[in-house]
Amino acid sequence: MSRHERSAVSAMKAQANQPASPAEPPGPSAEPKQAPLGSTLIHSAPPAGLRSAWCGLLGPKDAGSQVRLCGWVARRRDHGEHLKFVDLRDRTGVVQCVVDGAHDLRAEQAVAITGTLRLRPEGTVNRDLATGEVEVAQCRVEILGPADPVPFSLEDRAEVDEAVRLRHRYLDLRRPRLQANLILRHGVNSALRSAMAAQGFVEVETPLLWTPTPEGAREFAVPSRLQPGSFYVLPQSPQIAKQLLMVSGLDRYYQIARCMRDEDLRADRQFEFTQLDMEASFVGRDDVVGFVSHAVQAAVQSARGGMELGFPTLSWDEAMDRFGTDKPDLRIPWELVDLKKPLQTTAAKALQAPAVRGLLVPGGGSFPRARLEVLSDRAKSLGAAGLAWFKVASPGGAGPDLEGPLSKFLSDQERFEVAKLSGASGGDLLLMVAATRRVACEVLGQLRVELARAELKQVFTKDDLAFCWIVDFPLFDGIDEAGRPLSAHHPFTMPNPHDLDMLETDPLSVRSESYDLVCNGWELGSGSIRIHRADIQRRVFDVLGIPPKEAEARFGFLLEAFRYGAPPHGGFAFGVDRLVAILAGEDNIREVIAFPKTQSGADLMTGAPKPLSPARLTELGLQTRLSGKAPPMHSAGTAGSLWGGNMSGLDR
């Protein structure tokens, strides 16, 4: 079973298991119930309009009733004029209908079928189908929406090229797997809203047409028609707006906010993405962590039922030392070890470095030489000078010993101490990187994840969620060409009060009041306590090399607002797309977004982006300057073929 099938099934199961809503008779007599959270409501909504029941909810208790179902022809099994089976599908599932007589039934037609629900005859029950004990008999079929042959199979198991799927996204979204993902997402959104409201947060919408702030992610520009030559930008996040709401005294704000960043796309990054964005006043780090943990817990519950989550907290230092990354996947049981101590005075030149870290791969002693070469190349491409490896032997039942290209340069004592410290036993593989602490940890941290994916498949196939909080990040992350520290988060992040004296003297050692939420190796979100005092903000701008004039030009309205009684405040934002993808078992957020874009930023269905007509450009005070190349007019799906060549008359 492919990963995708599994995820669709597990998502469906999660809904079926939803304990919050006791299963009412879901048939024709179903009544509106008290509103439960999330997806349950979707599947218990009373039928209306042309239908008297939902396909996927029918069961033996409805046998004998007359039903009228609406949906799409999922499959036909044609035994001739006297017997055909039609699987009718709506968003709740599939039910078998028995049809006789001549009908022009085609896959994916929209139809209404009226008939009598009955228990299936002895021996024909299908245990693999939720509705497999019943079928609709004496069917009358009405074709509501005839269908051409569809361009690809809508069966979940069919693997279809993503470009084809995106070109016909409306059909792709008819597949149960993607419907389950969108319904799951709806449930997560509902749960988040309820949880935030229950914690006293007010949902406030902030502008999409915002002002340029030349820092951070590249912003999408929107030309102004009324003021030609000037531009709005689409917000990369509502960061400044929500801080202003704190000055306003809203006290607790949240929003399920669309954010736009004009940066290159990845499996976990789209131009537009959705964040649960929040901010609260008169709170500290632990308060914000508590609010967010509660909301995430509610979201996971809506998807998975009542599982209790743990939210362990790790300092950034600890995460780097133990896992070699600031977004550790805690499902993987391996940890890095610090091997500097036993190798303090080693004669092995390759291991003489400020830091030596090790990663023990249990059972890795059987890796063939070629694989170790690949690992070594990988380590080099990640920035290490080399990768030292040792196979762990335990000759004649004696203590473990290390065997590898470098072992002859190590003393008996060193080999013994290293083996002991790393917890090695016979048959294991010990990888070592000697470099700066940062490089040694990060290289092994990356190898840890890649090796675990290959060696510990069971760790990644469970529906296991390992959340954690990473705290005490450095305030600054590296330095720029001019030797100035760079903000690790954003320039409004509060330094740790204990480290304030070092701000000017040793900025790179200053910790910040910021925190990340991590799940299964994905960074879900980040937040911080903000600077609300002008003097501290001034000092941070000084360290960053932002002169008062420039700060005034860029954030003047915010700094001015802070002069009128700014409360201490802090907040957080996390990616809803990523959370839903994890909960759905998808490793790509496009699978939980209704209409995503390709890696080159194209919408294959509509053909966007497209050139504007000269008239439109003139109106906006714009002129395009393309080096001789005509704007691309390549075929872009159904809409493109209709409109692509005939834009100028239609785009206004």
Place this chain on the structure above:
RNA sequence: GGACCUGUGGUGCAGCCUGGAGUGCACGCCGGCCUGUCAAGCCGGAGGUCGCGGGUUCAAAUCCCGUCAGGUCCGCCA
């Protein structure tokens, strides 16, 4: 900006390394048969600028160069 992978009837793939006529495989589609299937089955049929352009060659899906599109990653994402 860079690296790698992919592109062959509507869909998914084989063929490519080692050049020799697109009778290649499965699904779907069209026609026929079929009263208990559930990825129904059986028989027959149609359907292809091998992404595009150029080069090498007697000959290119196959080799070379370029280009476009999709994906994964690096850079980028305060």
